Structures are given as C-alpha cells and as structure tokens.
Amino acid sequence: MRVLHISNDYFNSGVYRTLHQGFLRDGLDSVFFVPMRYRDPQHQVPNVLEAHCFHPYDRYWYMNKQRKIYRQLRGEVERQRPDLLHGYFLFSGGIHCLWAKREFGIPYVVTVQDTDVNTIYRRLIHLRGLGWDILREAELVFFISDAYRAFVLRHMVPASAREDVSKKFRLLPFAVDPFWTEHTDSARHPSHDGPVRLLTVGVVNARKNQLRTAKAVQMLRQQGMDAELTVVGAGEDEALDRQICAHNFVRRIQKLPKEQLIDEYHRADLFVLPSLTESFGLVYAEALTQGLPVIYSAGQGFDQQFPEGFVGYHVNPLSPEDIVCQIQQVIKEYDSLQPHCGEAAAQFSQDAVCACSEAYYREAVNTGNC
Numbered sequence: 001m002r003v004l005h006i007s008n009d010y011f012n013s014g015v016y017r018t019l020h021q022g023f024l025r026d027g028l029d030s031v032f033f034v035p036m037r038y039r040d041p042q043h044q045v046p047n048v049l050e051a052h053c054f055h056p057y058d059r060y061w062y063m064n065k066q067r068k069i070y071r072q073l074r075g076e077v078e079r080q081r082p083d084l085l086h087g088y089f090l091f092s093g094g095i096h097c098l099w100a101k102r103e104f105g106i107p108y109v110v111t112v113q114d115t116d117v118n119t120i121y122r123r124l125i126h127l128r129g130l131g132w133d134i135l136r137e138a139e140l141v142f143f144i145s146d147a148y149r150a151f152v153l154r155h156m157v158p159a160s161a162r163e164d165v166s167k168k169f170r171l172l173p174f175a176v177d178p179f180w181t182e183h184t185d186s187a188r189h190p191s192h193d194g195p196v197r198l199l200t201v202g203v204v205n206a207r208k209n210q211l212r213t214a215k216a217v218q219m220l221r222q223q224g225m226d227a228e229l230t231v232v233g234a235g236e237d238e239a240l241d242r243q244i245c246a247h248n249f250v251r252r253i254q255k256l257p258k259e260q261l262i263d264e265y266h267r268a269d270l271f272v273l274p275s276l277t278e279s280f281g282l283v284y285a286e287a288l289t290q291g292l293p294v295i296y297s298a299g300q301g302f303d304q305q306f307p308e309g310f311v312g313y314h315v316n317p318l319s320p321e322d323i324v325c326q327i328q329q330v331i332k333e334y335d336s337l338q339p340h341c342g343e344a345a346a347q348f349s350q351d352a353v354c355a356c357s358e359a360y361y362r363e364a365v366n367t368g369n370c
Contacts, residue, residue, distance in 0.1 A: 186342035
C-alpha cells in the first residue's frame with residue numbers, strides 16, 4: 001500500500017518527520033507532498049516531494065493558492081499512483097484530497113487540527129460548505145483530541161447526517177519524538193524543602209498564554225505557596241517577554257535542544273501550558289514521559305485525552321484564578337495522580353501511533369474499494 005501524505009507544515013513541525021520515519025521503518029510505502037513558497041529553501045529529503053508553487057501573498061486568495069498547489073499535486077498523483085491520500089489539515093490538504101478523489105477516484109483520510117477549527121471555520125464562513133464536502137467524502141476523519149471531534153460533529157456536520165458521519169471519526173493523536181520515550185523518568189515527587197517548580201515550554205506569545213501563567217504563580221505566592229516558574233521557548237513578542245521576566249520568580253530560558261530540555265523536565269514538579277488554542281501540544285506528552293502531571297486548556301487539543309484528574313486538570317485559559325485552583329488540586333493529589341503519567345505517555349509513542357495509523361489506512365483503503 002502506498003500512501004501519499006499532504007502537509008505544508010512538514011519542515012516546521014517535527015511531528016510529521018516522526019510519523020514519516022516510523023512509517024518507513026514499518027515498511028509502509030509512504031511519501032510526503034509538501035507545498036511551499038517559491039523562495040523557500042530546498043531540503044532534499046528522501047521520500048519528500050517539495051512543491052515550490054506559490055507566493056507569500058497567495059495566502060490572501062484561498063482558492064487561487066489551493067489551485068496552484070493542486071496543479072503540482074495532480075502530477076505527483078499520476079506519477080506516484082497512491083492507494084490512499086492523507087491530508088493533515090481539513091482546509092489545506094483535505095481540499096486537495098477531495099479534488100484528487102473526484103478526478104482519480106483515490107480514497108482519502110483527513111486530520112482536523114487547530115487552525116481548521118479555531119481560525120478557518122470561525123473566520124472564513126464562506127468555506128464552511130467546503131469543509132462539509134471534505135468531511136462527507138473522506139473515508140475516515142482523524143481528530144487529535146475528542147474536544148475537536150465534538151466541535152466538528154456539533155458545528156460542521158448537519159444534524160441529519162451526524163449519526164452516519166460520526167461512524168468514520170477516529171481519535172488519532174500525534175507521536176512524540178522517540179527520544180522522549182527512550183529516556184522516560186516516571187519517578188517524581190514535589191520538593192518539601194524548596195519551592196514548587198512549575199514549567200512551561202513553547203514559543204513565548206499571546207497564544208501560549210505565559211503571562212497569565214505567571215500571574216497565576218504570582219497569586220499562588222501571595223497565598224503563601226513557595227512557587228517558581230521556568231519559561232522555556234523562543235521569544236516571539238519582545239514586549240510580552242519583558243512583562244513575564246519582570247517577575248522575580250520567573251526563570252527565562254531560550255529554546256533548548258531536546259538533549260538539554262529534558263533536564264528542565266527533570267527539575268520540574270508540574271507542567272503548565274494553558275494555551276488559548278492548541279492542536280495537540282506535544283509538550284504535554286513530552287512532560288508525561290518525564291513523569292510530570294500537566295495543566296492544559298479546556299476544549300483544546302489535549303483536553304479529553306484522559307479523564308479529568310488522571311494525569312492533571314484542564315483550566316479556563318482566560319482565568320488565572322482557575323489556573324491557581326487546578327495547580328493547587330494537582331499538588332493536593334500529587335501522590336495518587338503522578339504515577340499515571342508514565343503509563344499515559346505510552347499511547348503517544350512513535351510505535352503506538354504509527355501502528356494505529358497503519359491500521360486505519362488499511363481500513364480506509366478497504367472502505368474506498370467497496
């Protein structure tokens with residue numbers, strides 16, 4: 001079976017390379033098609049087809065950009081002759097799968113992510129009918145979290161079709177880099193002698209919500225808890241960075257390679273990332289591999305991966321008070337909650353996610369050939 005994957009984010013996110021390496025290791029004939037801007041650098045990676053086919057300003061003309069990409073894709077479809085297509089975003093990738101199915105009869109699966117739900121669906125109302133077409137004609141639809149599955153079923157699928165369409169919905173998270181599952185650390189106990197050490201990892205910007213996290217830690221300290229916050233990640237907003245670093249309980253560290261980042265996970269007691277929006281957030285899974293309970297956002301990508309209180313709690317990301325409350329709850333339940341973290345992390349391993357993906361691909365091909 002040959003699968004042609006479509007993702008314009010291949011070189012920006014390690015999740016696709018992790019999946020690709022796992023597929024090739026397992027013997028799945030797997031090729032990634034990556035739409036890129038004309039002036040983007042060439043990477044020349046085996047089994048990756050780089051399609052330099054649009055300008056930066058094409059992002060303002062959605063259909064024009066998608067047609068440019070499809071002209072490149074249809075040539076690769078004719079050459080590669082895949083058995084299945086996988087689009088990694090509903091509105092960029094999924095649309096090309098839909099067109100290829102209609103032209104060539106090739107079945108496809110599609111993954112729904114953060115930008116599909118929180119950006120395109122909410123802002124580009126004229127594309128909602130297209131989204132429904134892509135969902136309806138897909139053999140299977142993958143969701144990184146059950147929260148997004150529930151949103152799509154409620155808002156993007158007509159009530160009369162929900163029962164039938166929901167039968168092809170599957171929960172399929174992304175996999176962490178094998179480094180994290182090869183270097184697990186499940187033993188973790190908060191220090192009784194020093195401060196409670198909170199860690200957040202991600203690009204420093206408004207969406208990742210580090211400023212409200214710092215505000216929550218400030219409130220904890222005002223309530224008598226000795227707590228400190230370590231913020232790791234590249235700075236994207238200089239003014240925001242200055243506000244965060246103005247707190248004397250904040251340790252600010254720039255983006256680290258995983259070989260050094262793991263030391264920060266080992267140093268911490270609890271991982272906190274109440275992002276305003278989040279497709280999945282591999283850093284939550286990374287934290288779990290290192291035995292850290294997690295605080296995550298309600299209704300976003302990591303929410304409902306596990307029952308509440310199993311590895312942590314969700315919060316209202318707009319409420320520092322709620323973040324404070326749930327941090328306190330995790331500390332209170334730490335000894336009963338923390339041992340679940342290593343067990344929970346196993347479902348995000350490269351082996352587990354690739355095996356599940358490959359089983360779904362076989363199901364989709366069989367369905368498409370019926």
